[in-house]
Amino acid sequence: MNEQPLERTTPERGTEGASPRRRGLAGWADPRGRRLGGLAFILNRLTGLGVLLYLSFHLVVLSLLARGPSAWDGFVSIAGSPLFLAFDVVLVFGLLFHGLNGIRVTLVGFGLVVERQRAMFVALMIVGAIALAVAAVRIFTAG
Amino acid sequence: MTQAERPSAGPIGTTWTPSNETPRPTWGWILQAISGVLVLVLVTLHMIANHFVVSGGLRDFADVVAYLSNPLVVVLEVCFLVVVTWHGLLGLRAVLFDFGLGPRAESAITRAFSVLGVAIVAYGLWLTWTITSYH
Amino acid sequence: MNAQLDPAHDTHATADTGVRVRFRVYRYKAGDRAGHFDEFSLEVAPETTVLDALVAIRTRLDPSLVLRHSCFHASCGTCGMRVNDTEVMACVTKILDLGSATVKVEPIANGALLGDLATDMVDFYARLAAIGRPLIRESEWLPSSIVPEGIEAYNRFESCIECGLCTSACPIVATDPRYIGPAALAAACRAVEEPRGLDPGAIMGLVDDQQGAWRCHAAFECTEACPSAVDPAGAIMALRRRAASGRLRSLIGGRHA
Numbered sequence: 458m459n460e461q462p463l464e465r466t467t468p469e470r471g472t473e474g475a476s477p478r479r480r481g482l483a484g485w486a487d488p489r490g491r492r493l494g495g496l497a498f499i500l501n502r503l504t505g506l507g508v509l510l511y512l513s514f515h516l517v518v519l520s521l522l523a524r525g526p527s528a529w530d531g532f533v534s535i536a537g538s539p540l541f542l543a544f545d546v547v548l549v550f551g552l553l554f555h556g557l558n559g560i561r562v563t564l565v566g567f568g569l570v571v572e573r574q575r576a577m578f579v580a581l582m583i584v585g586a587i588a589l590a591v592a593a594v595r596i597f598t599a600g
Numbered sequence: 601m602t603q604a605e606r607p608s609a610g611p612i613g614t615t616w617t618p619s620n621e622t623p624r625p626t627w628g629w630i631l632q633a634i635s636g637v638l639v640l641v642l643v644t645l646h647m648i649a650n651h652f653v654v655s656g657g658l659r660d661f662a663d664v665v666a667y668l669s670n671p672l673v674v675v676l677e678v679c680f681l682v683v684v685t686w687h688g689l690l691g692l693r694a695v696l697f698d699f700g701l702g703p704r705a706e707s708a709i710t711r712a713f714s715v716l717g718v719a720i721v722a723y724g725l726w727l728t729w730t731i732t733s734y735h
Numbered sequence: 736m737n738a739q740l741d742p743a744h745d746t747h748a749t750a751d752t753g754v755r756v757r758f759r760v761y762r763y764k765a766g767d768r769a770g771h772f773d774e775f776s777l778e779v780a781p782e783t784t785v786l787d788a789l790v791a792i793r794t795r796l797d798p799s800l801v802l803r804h805s806c807f808h809a810s811c812g813t814c815g816m817r818v819n820d821t822e823v824m825a826c827v828t829k830i831l832d833l834g835s836a837t838v839k840v841e842p843i844a845n846g847a848l849l850g851d852l853a854t855d856m857v858d859f860y861a862r863l864a865a866i867g868r869p870l871i872r873e874s875e876w877l878p879s880s881i882v883p884e885g886i887e888a889y890n891r892f893e894s895c896i897e898c899g900l901c902t903s904a905c906p907i908v909a910t911d912p913r914y915i916g917p918a919a920l921a922a923a924c925r926a927v928e929e930p931r932g933l934d935p936g937a938i939m940g941l942v943d944d945q946q947g948a949w950r951c952h953a954a955f956e957c958t959e960a961c962p963s964a965v966d967p968a969g970a971i972m973a974l975r976r977r978a979a980s981g982r983l984r985s986l987i988g989g990r991h992a
Contacts, residue, residue: 484906485698485906485909485910487906489820490819490821490822491956492959493955494954494955494956494959495904495906495954495955495956498906498953498954505691505695506691506692506695509691512684512685516723519727520727522661522664522727523727523731525661525734526660529661529664533660536658537656537658552643556636556639556643559636562633563633565953566633566951566953566972566975567633567972567975568972568976571968571969571972571973572969574953574955595652596657616858616861616862616912616913617865626944628945628949629949629975697911698907698910698911699911700910700913
């Protein structure tokens with residue numbers, strides 16, 4: 458039998474042929490085969506980046522306040538439109554998920570509640586779902 | 601077929617080596633946790649004060665001026681801006697650092713974000729001052 | 736390549752219940768531009784494992800399939816694979832328990848691929864070597880008059896079979912291969928909590944680092960994937976607690992923790 462040594466491939470970032478799981482820039486974002494904790498991590502990142510993006514818009518919009526009542530109140534009048542309110546609900550979801558999962562990551566990261574971290578995550582998400590429902594109702598019905 | 605040349609690093613031809621000779625303890629994660637807890641508290645206060653105690657859910661200009669006339673409110677809102685900017689930029693930095701950019705790029709990012717953070721807080725302070733002195 | 740297998744002629748699969756399952760096996764040879772999936776169809780019994788099926792495929796259908804295995808009972812750590820996107824030991828994963836008519840088999844991730852289902856473990860071993868595994872201590876004997884309290888809590892770290900499933904499942908290693916990874920950190924925790932002659936300071940130097948325990952984002956995928964109940968994520972959190980309290984002590988006044 459022919460003795461051919463197996464040639465070792467040098468790992469290259471992003472070459473699909475070298476490894477079936479995506480590596481490189483989006484390696485963390487691959488949801489395939491991920492369990493609850495892995496999906497929580499992915500969603501934590503996405504909500505964090507999303508809220509950060511919202512923050513930058515928010516800070517820009519706030520500059521209208523520097524231009525006086527007519528500029529700001531003009532904004533307030535369109536901020537009540539259903540599209541805006543829908544974005545607000547999405548924002549609240551992002552804040553709630555990121556914040557509540559953050560509680561789990563912080564506690565666990567300091568070595569606390571590690572054994573029951575899965576149960577804690579589920580409990581926090583239930584709290585979050587209730588809070589989101591309440592907030593959504595408030596947002597769409599408050600004047 | 602010739603065998604691919606073995607990288608010289610490591611005892612058994614590996615491409616992985618410890619990334620540094622001396623330990624680089626990092627405070628990033630601990631700061632992220634601390635700022636996160638503060639954000640949790642302050643964002644809740646901010647949301648309630650700005651959206652859930654005002655009829656219509658959004659303060660108009662007169663409401664904003666009245667809101668900011670209370671010094672305690674100003675202090676809390678400024679603290680909120682500081683911690684949320686801190687937490688957000690630390691988080692973005694963590695995501696970028698995961699891309700394996702190398703120590704020089706990483707120091708550059710840290711410096712740039714520090715400057716950006718200070719700039720954002722300065723903007724917030726300026727805006728607050730402008731609103732409260734509007735006539 | 737599409738091929739059928741008659742398990743009646745095969746020693747590894749029995750034909751009693753004859754459930755037909757479709758296998759998609761990842762194929763890649765050095766020099767290929769990209770990998771692809773080959774399909775095989777087999778009849779399997781309730782006890783047939785993924786490894787049984789793969790060995791049958793290699794023996795009867797396609798001898799070019801590169802496959803690693805040894806003990807057939809999840810103690811050697813050789814046959815780790817990703818089956819339907821989940822990290823498992825192929826030798827103890829029963830096909831019919833997967834509940835799917837199609838079984839996708841891929842090599843474990845986060846390492847260079849030698850070929851087909853064999854991932855190069857060199858980088859994995861290098862990380863473990865940096866921590867000091869195999870742990871060669873000055874003394875393997877505990878002083879006979881002292882039995883450490885809670886010794887059973889340490890036994891789990893000795894369970895590590897170096898299979899690489901944790902490192903394959905970790906989303907951080909997927910993005911940044913500089914991360915030392917869950918296996919090495921679990922080994923570090925074992926060494927630091929009961930050094931028996933090893934230098935815990937040197938190990939904590941690798942742990943209390945940007946690429947050490949602080950890299951973890953608490954996804955816990957490693958603990959879920961581990962076939963030996965090592966709980967690497969728990970180890971990482973314990974190491975963080977140790978590193979944080981050590982720094983607190985040095986801040987307050989103690990010289991070296």
